[in-house]
Amino acid sequence: MQxxxxxxxxxxxxxxxxxxxxxxxxxxxxxxxxxxxxxxxxGYATWWFxxxxxxxxxxxxxxxxxxxxxxxxxxxxLFVKPFYKHHRFLPLVTTIALSMILDGLxxxxxxxxxxxxxxxxxxTMLLFGGRVSSExxxxxxxxxxxxxxxxxxxxxxxxxxxxRAVVQHDHAAxxxxxxxxxxxxxxxxxxGVFAAAGGIFIGIDQNLTPTLAFPITIKAYAAIIAxxxxxxxxxxxxxxLIALLEQVVVGIHWFGVFxxxxxxxxxxxxxxxxxxxxLKPTGIFGSVSRSA
Amino acid sequence: xxxxxxMKIGYIGPLTGDxxxxxxxxLNAVKMKVEEVNAAGxxxxxxxxxxxxxxxxxxxxxxxxxxxxxxxxxVVAIIGGQCSSETLGAAPxxxxxxxxxxxxxxxSPDVADAGDFIFRTYPSDALKGIDIAExxxxxxxxxxxxxxxxxxxxxxxRDSIKAALPEGAExxxxxxxxxxxxxxxxxxxxxxxMEFDVFVPNAQSDAVLGAMAQQMREQGFExxxxxxxxxxxxxxxxxxxxxxxxxxxxxxxxxxxxxxxTEGARPFAEKFRELHGDPQxxxxxxxxxxxxxxxxxxxxxxxxxEGTAIRDYLYGLQAYxxxxxxxxxxxxxEVVGIGNVQxxxxxxxxxxxxxxxxxxxETGTGADTDVTE
Numbered sequence: 001m002q003x004x005x006x007x008x009x010x011x012x013x014x015x016x017x018x019x020x021x022x023x024x025x026x027x028x029x030x031x032x033x034x035x036x037x038x039x040x041x042x043g044y045a046t047w048w049f050x051x052x053x054x055x056x057x058x059x060x061x062x063x064x065x066x067x068x069x070x071x072x073x074x075x076x077x078l079f080v081k082p083f084y085k086h087h088r089f090l091p092l093v094t095t096i097a098l099s100m101i102l103d104g105l106x107x108x109x110x111x112x113x114x115x116x117x118x119x120x121x122x123x124t125m126l127l128f129g130g131r132v133s134s135e136x137x138x139x140x141x142x143x144x145x146x147x148x149x150x151x152x153x154x155x156x157x158x159x160x161x162x163x164r165a166v167v168q169h170d171h172a173a174x175x176x177x178x179x180x181x182x183x184x185x186x187x188x189x190x191x192g193v194f195a196a197a198g199g200i201f202i203g204i205d206q207n208l209t210p211t212l213a214f215p216i217t218i219k220a221y222a223a224i225i226a227x228x229x230x231x232x233x234x235x236x237x238x239x240x241l242i243a244l245l246e247q248v249v250v251g252i253h254w255f256g257v258f259x260x261x262x263x264x265x266x267x268x269x270x271x272x273x274x275x276x277x278x279l280k281p282t283g284i285f286g287s288v289s290r291s292a
Numbered sequence: 293x294x295x296x297x298x299m300k301i302g303y304i305g306p307l308t309g310d311x312x313x314x315x316x317x318x319l320n321a322v323k324m325k326v327e328e329v330n331a332a333g334x335x336x337x338x339x340x341x342x343x344x345x346x347x348x349x350x351x352x353x354x355x356x357x358x359x360x361x362x363x364x365x366x367v368v369a370i371i372g373g374q375c376s377s378e379t380l381g382a383a384p385x386x387x388x389x390x391x392x393x394x395x396x397x398x399x400s401p402d403v404a405d406a407g408d409f410i411f412r413t414y415p416s417d418a419l420k421g422i423d424i425a426e427x428x429x430x431x432x433x434x435x436x437x438x439x440x441x442x443x444x445x446x447x448x449x450r451d452s453i454k455a456a457l458p459e460g461a462e463x464x465x466x467x468x469x470x471x472x473x474x475x476x477x478x479x480x481x482x483x484x485x486m487e488f489d490v491f492v493p494n495a496q497s498d499a500v501l502g503a504m505a506q507q508m509r510e511q512g513f514e515x516x517x518x519x520x521x522x523x524x525x526x527x528x529x530x531x532x533x534x535x536x537x538x539x540x541x542x543x544x545x546x547x548x549x550x551x552x553x554t555e556g557a558r559p560f561a562e563k564f565r566e567l568h569g570d571p572q573x574x575x576x577x578x579x580x581x582x583x584x585x586x587x588x589x590x591x592x593x594x595x596x597x598e599g600t601a602i603r604d605y606l607y608g609l610q611a612y613x614x615x616x617x618x619x620x621x622x623x624x625x626e627v628v629g630i631g632n633v634q635x636x637x638x639x640x641x642x643x644x645x646x647x648x649x650x651x652x653x654e655t656g657t658g659a660d661t662d663v664t665e
Contacts, residue, residue: 006477113527114499120533124510131511206474207531209499215472251478262467262479263442 002130003251007244009136012143013201015239017216018223019147020194022235023187026224027167030084032188033095034075035195035220036213037102042068042196043203044106047115057118065196071102072192076185099213106210117203139201146197150190151232163187167230219243219266226273228283238273238283245272298341299334299597301326301588302361304372304382306349313572314374318396318581319344320568322371325585335593347373351381358382362389368597369393371584374577376400383410390599392606394588396581401448404624409603411625413584413616415544415632417445420520421452423542423632424492427518429458433489437465437515439476439504440494449494449520464488471496474503480511491517498525502532509535516540529640537640542632545644548616549579560615576616580630583614 017039024032046064049055055063079098083090122133154160165173166180174180198216202208223242227234249260249268260268277283303322305315326342334340343365345357354373361367362385369392373379379398386393387407395403395412403412428436436457440450447468454463464486467479491513493504501522508517517536521543528536549560560579564571571578588602590612595601606625611618619629635644 002481003478006475006481009477010475114497114502114531116502116531119530121506121509121535124512133510206503207499209497211472247478251481253482259482262439262469262476265473265479266470 001128003247004244005127005130005132005136006251007240007247008140009132009205010247011240011243012140013198013205014219014223014243015147015236016143016194016198016201018220018227018235018239019150019232020191020198021217021220022224022227022230022232023191023194025221026230026232026235027163028184028187029088029167030080031089031092031095032075032080032191033092033217034079034099034102035191036217037099037106038068038071038075038192038195039199039202039216040106040208040210040213041071041102041199042192043117043199043208044110044115045196046200047117047203047208048110050117051115051119060117061200064200065193068196068199069189069193072195073185073189075192076188080188081184103210103213110208110210112210114207114209115203116207117200135204139205143197143201146194147236151236154232222270222273226276226283231283234283242270242273296338298339299592300341300343300365300367301585302358302365302367302370302372303342303344304347304354304357304361304370304378305344305374306378307344307346309348311349311375314349314397314577315346317568317571317573317578318372318374321396321564321578321581322585324564324567325582325589329589335589340589343367347375347378347382349375349378351377354378354381355385358385358393362386362391367391368592369588369599369602371396371581371588373398374581376403379403379410379412380406383407386410392588392591392599392602394584394606396584397577401452404626408625409599411606411621411627413580413587413614413619413627413630415630416626417448417520418452420542420632421449421454422456423634424449424518424520425453425456425458425461427540427542427634428461428490431490431516433516434461435464435488436461436490436492437483437486437488438463438467438492438494439479440466440468441471441496441500442468443471443496446494446496450492453492472500474500476504476507477511480507480513483511483513488515491515493517493519493523495522498522498527499531501525502528502536505539506532506535518542524635524642526642529637534640536637538637540634540636542634544576544630545633546574546576546642547644548576548630549582550575553613553615553617579614579616583612583616583619586614587612 020035024030042064045067046060049063050057050060075098079094080091083094122135124131124133162178163183166178166183170180219242223239224235227238246265250262250265253259303319305318306312307315326340330339343361345361347354347357361370370386371394373382373395374397376398379395380402383406387409392409397414398412399414399417401416401418404416438450440446465483491508493501495501495504505517517539519541523541524543552559561575564578591602591605595605606621609620611620617630619627622628633644635642
């Protein structure tokens with residue numbers, strides 16, 4: 001049970017970032033290599049609002065989300081929009097540049113020392129035989145609600161259909177009266193909000209350090225690839241799946257004989273993804289018709 | 293005429309880049325010593341001239357710096373490097389040229405075997421593991437759980453603890469974790485069916501160490517924690533809160549240089565602050581650089597400028613009365629006398645010094661059991 005709870009904690013974090021990535025890369029088909037930095041921006045902004053400016057948590061978190069969305073919007077206007085119509089790989093270069101700029105800015109503004117949004121120990125309680133803190137429960141519930149809410153919106157409503165239409169064919173969608181450019185911006189801003197939510201999650205559950213950005217996006221890439229590109233549900237489910245696998249790998253006494261060394265925790269999960277993709281290249285939830 | 297020519301001493305340290313704070317502090321301290329010696333008339337009537345080179349905290353730059361100091365400046369001896377990579381990079385060159393090199397603050401265990409002419413005034417990292425293991429013996433801890441971040445430094449500490457464990461003690465839990473990972477919850481669940489007396493969070497950064505300590509306590513484990521110098525960080529209470537309360541760690545004293553060594557003299561730290569303000573990194577590094585320069589200049593004053601003579605003098609030295617403490621060198625050029633002290637978190641502050649039995653009861657064991665409720 002403890003492993004399941006741990007998987008949910010780690011999975012919620014991974015799913016938030018994977019959701020952000022699924023939107024820009026999976027849906028829009030644009031690379032945003034600065035997404036990991038936007039995660040940090042969200043986390044650090046919330047830390048600043050709560051610990052320096054003294055706002056309560058319920059105001060600090062929305063403020064952090066808005067900051068994340070804002071930075072994502074600026075990223076889109078300045079670093080992506082002028083380039084991505086020319087060649088879809090151009091933002092790859094421009095957002096790498098942005099990620100370096102943001103790395104430097106974060107170091108300058110928030111220093112190298114680790115920061116925690118909610119410092120100190122959390123009171124844990126026993127729930128079905130596993131230990132969990134109320135903060136973690138709220139984080140898990142909050143993540144599930146916004147992610148599944150959005151996945152529902154995206155896959156099962158008229159608004160979602162519009163977004164998907166724009167993704168499939170810009171001009172065709174516009175000829176049907178859909179405002180494609182503003183939807184692109186919306187997708188990008190939303191991805192920033194999800195990423196910022198992930199950063200806030202880290203800042204509350206663990207702590208923030210300026211070098212965190214790159215490693216956390218790797219698992220997100222794995223999740224959206226395994227989940228099937230363009231499939232929002234798939235990305236979320238796979239993020240949870242990978243996280244759960246990672247916990248199970250180190251937490252279980254395999255066949256009552258041996259433990260897998262903790263150093264292999266991440267490797268084993270990614271290995272699983274590779275094996276899976278060899279068997280089903282379109283991803284776990286991907287279908288041929290959708291991967292246009 | 294030749295008698296009046298200044299005698300050159302080289303300095304290597306990181307004067308630019310991320311580690312430049314070490315460089316600035318140690319160079320300032322070395323300058324202080326040289327100026328004092330010169331004000332007192334120099335060595336044998338000759339003034340001492342310091343030639344500083346930037347080692348940029350890398351082996352390659354330090355090697356170039358050593359080459360320049362030895363071949364072009366013709367220095368008598370070298371103080372440096374500061375980063376272990378610098379000391380190790382410069383060592384083969386100094387060794388081949390027969391020039392004594394004294395590193396003030398390098399801690400890598402590899403420095404011990406870097407060469408015959410290589411000395412240091414900072415205790416090797418290997419000592420930390422030995423001190424930690426000794427402490428286990430004192431407290432009667434026999435079952436040790438260690439969680440190690442997979443980096444050279446942390447693995448080195450783990451290995452030295454394991455090698456030095458007292459008779460009858462064993463490591464019952466020994467796991468390496470991916471560098472930078474901060475989620476140990478599932479790994480910690482393994483400890484539930486296990487008996488252990490003490491937990492060693494052995495991480496490369498305080499961010500990771502804080503996560504280890506916090507998640508242990510959150511899972512309800514109340515065993516005491518003992519760690520190395522990464523835990524000697526004032527950031528820990530602000531990220532892990534009361535989880536680190538009562539944790540012990542072994543590191544070089546942060547009070548080095550703060551107290552006068554001889555009756556009536558001014559403490560080194562006071563003189564340093566007067567000339568250079570507060571140290572950029574820490575006073576301990578500055579005072580050890582001051583002493584490294586001091587012991588070297590004393591050797592030169594005693595036996596002259598010949599490399600082998602200086603080396604033999606340093607090996608034969610019984611005791612040098614430095615500003616940081618009284619020390620000598622062992623057969624490998626390792627400092628003896630400057631060691632680690634035990635520190636602990638008490639009410640969110642780092643406290644060091646001799647612990648009386650009474651305070652152990654109040655702050656040590658007491659705090660450990662209070663943490664989780």
